[in-house]
Amino acid sequence: MANFEEAYEKAIKDKILPGYALIAGDKNGNILYSGAKGVRSLVEDSAGPFQLDTICAIASMTKIMTSVAALQCVEDGLITLDEDVSSHLPSIGKYGIMTGFDDDKNEVITVPNATPITLRMLLSHTNGHESDWFNPMLMKWRASRGETSFCGPTVEEKSTLPLLYEPGTSFRYGAGSDWAGKLIEKVSGKTLDTFMNERIWTPLGIKDMTFYPKRRADMTDRTARFSTLKEDGSGPATDMGGFDVTFGATDCLGGAGAFASASAFVTFLQAVLRRDEQLLNEASWAELFRPQLDERCKRAFNDYIKSSPLHEQYLGMCLPTNIEKQWSFAGMLVEQGQEGRMNEGTICWGGVPSMTWYIDAKAGICGVAFAQILPPMSPSILKLHEGFQRAMFGKAGA
Structure with a gap:
């Protein structure tokens, strides 16, 4: 068993993380690693196994799909x-x-x-x-x-x-x-759910994405519930009683409202990594990945992350603050690499329930780590995801 797998299993044993799903792939559609462990709920009558097709609220991981849809418009x-x-x-x-x-x-x-x-x-x-x-x-x-x-x-x-x-x-x-x-x-003239289904999900053969999981009978028994750690990030994790990450939204929230499985999301990421012409033309792909901030806004972004421990936790992606960061339409762009973890130019972001994704174009890989646990971007959970990313980076290099 790899070290990162042992770390995740220890987190489950220590009741820090109820369940998770991890997948990494390359631009050719190959899967470098996939694995899921634990349960999707701490409530006994819905405590089925957390799997690669478990449906999760992906929160801010919705943003990259909204950017692709916007460029299609x-x-x-x-x-x-x-x-x-x-x-x-x-x-x-x-x-x-x-x-x-x-x-x-x-x-x-x-x-x-x-x-x-x-x-x-x-x-x-x-x-x-x-x-x-x-x-x-x-x-x-x-x-x-x-x-x-x-x-x-x-x-x-x-x-x-x-x-x-x-x-x-x-x-x-x-x-x-x-x-x-x-x-x-x-x-x-279409809802965001319909637009993305027609222009992104269906062309890629993705079925496990939606803004309205409660309308999908096929998702009801696969949807994970939220759990939470204590404010200091210590366990044991406890159930959150049906917490709604959209806070009662009936609109599709392009910044925070989609639901997906890990398998579905990595299929989308692989299409972005290979710049799939079914979604965008080459000029639009270049625009999606291009740094968008001028020097003043870039400095404001980096200072913003450093402005408080809360900002660093929510926005810092478990990266050293001395690494310069930019923003692309896809997500945060890391201008310098981090030894053993990623190359320069890697783009990454996450979602409130301590979830992350990344695209390392230079290494030719992408990956996603799914969970449904608060506090937002819990450092102990993101450290686990960093270990997964490092292992995949090493595997790609090998």
Whole structure:
């Protein structure tokens, strides 16, 4: 048994991780490794084995698929990357730019925003937004309106927030991909679920992806439940009682709302790795992988990750902070390699339930690690995933 497998099995034995699925492959469709262990639920009557076809909420791992779908709309001539999206999304940015909060009046202080928000900004997190649960002042704004973070069933209700900076001038992690998903729906006349099914999943032969798993009878008995560790990341893990990662969304959330199996997701990643012409033309693939941040925004991104332990945990992908990072439409682009783990130019990202994916084009491999456990991006779980990635990197080199 490989060392990384022993580490995962110890985590299961120590009740740190209920279950997991791992798959790595190459651009030719070959599988370098696949394995799954543990249970998909800590509730006895649904504690079936965690398998490669177990359905999981993939949260922010949805973003790369939304970027591919958005570029398909660009290829179709339905939208451009650099036009103002407000004609399609009239509520976006309507509150202006927040400069402070008046505690006496219990209201936000804003100035108007005159800079158009574009699809490029939405996909690169330079659009002025930040997730409300990441920002204390936005949380005060929510509270002043009798609201909670990320509340409501639609993208508009969840993500129509005051901006924090002039669009195009900085980086904050927010709902840009949710807005991009809504934009795709507006210009295509289809739900994001239908669009992706027609343009991405079906061409690749993928069946185990959806935004609406509860509507799929074939997924009901394969869907994993969420569990949680203590706040400090220690065990034992406990069941979360049917936690909803979309917080009641009825809209398709292009930034955080899809569900998939590990097998399905790695099939998609392999198509991205080989730049499958069924999905995008070569120019669009080049755009997907291209670094999108200018020097000012790149510095803001790297400083943002370092700004607090929470930011480093949620966004740092268990990478040293001294490694320079960029953002591509696909995800975080690592400008320097890390010995024994990845080459320079590797793109990676993850999802709230301590899940990760990566594409190392230079090594010709990609991989995915599935779990359904909080706190978000739990360091102890991500360390396990790093061990898996290192093992696959070594295998590819051998």
